[in-house]
Amino acid sequence: xxxxxxxxxxxxxxxxxxxxxxxxxxxxxxxxxxxxxxxxxxxxxxxxxxxxxxxxxxxxxxxxxxxxxxxxxxxxxxxxxxxxxxxxxxxxxxxxxxxxxxxxxxxxxxxxxxxxxxxxxxxxxxxxxxxxxxxxxxxxxxxxxxxxxxxxxxxxxxxxxxxxxxxxxxxxxxxxxxxxxxxxxxxxxxxxxxxxxxxxxxxxxxxxxxxxxxxxxxxxxxxxxxxxxxxxxxxxxxxxxxxxxxxxxxxxxxxxxxxxxxxxxxxxxxxxxxxxxxxxxxxxxxxxxxxxxxxxxxxxxxxxxxxxxxxxxxxxxxxxxxxxxxx
Numbered sequence: 354x355x356x357x358x359x360x361x362x363x364x365x366x367x368x369x370x371x372x373x374x375x376x377x378x379x380x381x382x383x384x385x386x387x388x389x390x391x392x393x394x395x396x397x398x399x400x401x402x403x404x405x406x407x408x409x410x411x412x413x414x415x416x417x418x419x420x421x422x423x424x425x426x427x428x429x430x431x432x433x434x435x436x437x438x439x440x441x442x443x444x445x446x447x448x449x450x451x452x453x454x455x456x457x458x459x460x461x462x463x464x465x466x467x468x469x470x471x472x473x474x475x476x477x478x479x480x481x482x483x484x485x486x487x488x489x490x491x492x493x494x495x496x497x498x499x500x501x502x503x504x505x506x507x508x509x510x511x512x513x514x515x516x517x518x519x520x521x522x523x524x525x526x527x528x529x530x531x532x533x534x535x536x537x538x539x540x541x542x543x544x545x546x547x548x549x550x551x552x553x554x555x556x557x558x559x560x561x562x563x564x565x566x567x568x569x570x571x572x573x574x575x576x577x578x579x580x581x582x583x584x585x586x587x588x589x590x591x592x593x594x595x596x597x598x599x600x601x602x603x604x605x606x607x608x609x610x611x612x613x614x615x616x617x618x619x620x621x622x623x624x625x626x627x628x629x630x631x632x633x634x635x636x637x638x639x640x641x642x643x644x645x646x647x648x649x650x651x652x653x654x655x656x657x658x659x660x661x662x663x664x665x666x667x668x669x670x671x672x673x674x675x676x677x678x679x680x
Contacts, residue, residue: 358384359378360408361375374500398458400633401446401453409461410462412462418469419436420438421435434487435485437474439464439467440461442462445496448637449585453626453629453633455491467503483516486517486518486520496524498531508540518540519539523545524556543581549561555637569581569606573612580616586618593664600665604673617679620639621652622650
């Protein structure tokens with residue numbers, strides 16, 4: 354991972370966390386700015402063009418440290434769902450990613466002031482019996498761990514807060530970067546898995562299915578709670594045979610009884626985001642499917658969604674208890 358330029362807000366220029374992160378990129382050009390938004394929110398930006406030469410931005414987040422979870426996200430029936438954004442944007446470039454519709458810039462923003470995020474979580478925990486917090490909702494935190502060890506810091510924060518359930522979403526093969534940390538009962542490593550055909554075509558720069566499965570196996574061996582996420586399930590040519598072979602491979606590689614739970618869902622995205630994405634790229638047939646607006650999101654026609662979900666639930670339940678499959 355290389356950044357030719359790194360922008361740094363003046364407020365965090367001398368922060369120890371900033372200095373630690375900068376030590377990974379000693380040859381980068383450092384540019385001091387007053388406000389990261391002057392770089393990140395410039396007009397006439399092109400998300401995909403910036404993906405070719407992304408910049409790193411180190412900033413101080415001034416407000417809104419915790420957000421209520423999207424209604425499109427399953428809470429797994431275990432408490433109120435929240436997410437945070439300690440890092441904006443992702444090193445990967447999946448065709449279906451909502452971030453390319455949410456932001457005009459694909460530069461990676463890292464907020465240095467983690468303590469303010471921690472304080473806000475503690476405030477919420479004072480009034481919540483159970484809080485589910487996703488810490489990698491708008492990025493892949495574990496994929497960045499080698500350079501920006503935020504997963505480690507969040508795990509350290511959460512270990513003495515049993516009413517906080519930490520969810521760490523990833524497509525990465527970076528478990529080695531937290532392997533030295535003892536597993537925690539209130540932390541879940543949630544791996545998104547897709548057939549290799551989907552990875553090669555629609556999940557740019559992500560690890561292969563084999564590498565993800567190897568990391569999941571190591572995490573389970575080390576005692577971690579592992580959630581499998583089959584999301585989004587895509588309607589593509591030959592999808593039944595593709596997903597059938599995929600699920601057989603997954604459950605022959607991972608002991609089903611060791612899996613914490615499973616979530617699955619079909620492609621869905623905000624209509625505004627999809628409109629913005631399609632203005633910038635014509636390289637993905639996925640984005641030009643004749644989606645329908647249903648429940649405030651662009652998704653497959655109801656009959657196709659029902660077929661996809663019914664197929665996946667039937668096949669997954671051959672290996673895993675149906676009551677622990679969330680959809």
